């Protein structure tokens with residue numbers, strides 16, 4: 001603990017954090033307009049031309065870009081030209097692990113509405129249900145635009161987990177992998193590209209697998225199945241994966257998901273769980289990890305990020 005008095009810099013930094021929601025919101029605005037894709041990667045464009053391409057007025061666009069430029073997202077010249085910065089390039093859809101989808105998602109209406117009701121979590125309520133009178137996945141089923149942005153965000157997450165998992169584990173012995181809650185199949189595409197003798201099956205909610213395009217199924221090597229992993233998981237695979245699924249659920253629900261996986265698995269089959277492990281000491285952890293934990297609180301109430309000790313307890 002320190003009893004040092006706050007400095008002017010502390011005041012400035014805290015004040016900026018208090019404005020944080022405005023930055024998230026205007027990032028969604030520019031991502032919805034695809035501003036980053038419309039600025040040449042190594043050149044400038046006038047704000048007037050950019051506004052015309054986006055079909056918006058130059059003056060409000062300029063004000064939005066000016067606020068972002070103050071936090072090094074885009075740069076503006078005094079004569080009204082705009083160019084990229086390293087940060088704004090991350091918003092281009094052609095960047096690997098583009099943050100374009102995340103920019104559109106976090107303040108998208110469903111998430112935004114749930115955060116407005118965050119207080120109810122303090123007395124055991126579920127903010128998303130307080131905001132929308134329905135669970136998160138029912139909401140996504142009824143709002144396919146937001147649901148597909150969610151799927152894309154998961155496939156392009158900054159943790160780069162799908163490529164990392166494909167590189168970290170030897171999948172060559174697995175003839176068939178079931179990705180349980182596998183989203184739009186991104187993890188399997190990474191794995192099957194590295195391991196040509198392997199096939200995959202994505203199990204996810206009906207609307208999620210229904211949106212996976214035939215060209216993303218690797219010429220039939222990836223099959224899809226709509227279903228509910230709380231009730232049943234397909235049998236017959238050599239390997240099962242739960243990637244970023246467990247943190248969406250309470251301990252009781254996690255046990256149920258693990259039991260349905262176990263019931264589907266032959267004795268030789270393996271289960272891989274891919275999750276971020278929460279650092280118990282916030283002074284050492286990444287701030288976004290604790291914010292994702294709160295996203296789980298806002299969306300699902302009892303869902304949570306877990307420390308290594310909590311994962312061990314859960315799995316035991």
Ligand SMILES: C[S@@+](CC[C@H](N)C(=O)[O-])C[C@H]1O[C@@H](n2cnc3c(N)ncnc32)[C@H](O)[C@@H]1O
Nearest residue numbers: 154181182183204205208227228229230243244
């Ligand atoms: C946080 S996402 C992770 C997606 C993917 N595994 C990844 O790593 O990108 C959780 C996934 O679980 C799926 N899901 C949620 N409830 C489900 C259920 N009851 N049955 C099957 N899938 C479900 C969601 O649709 C979503 O795709």
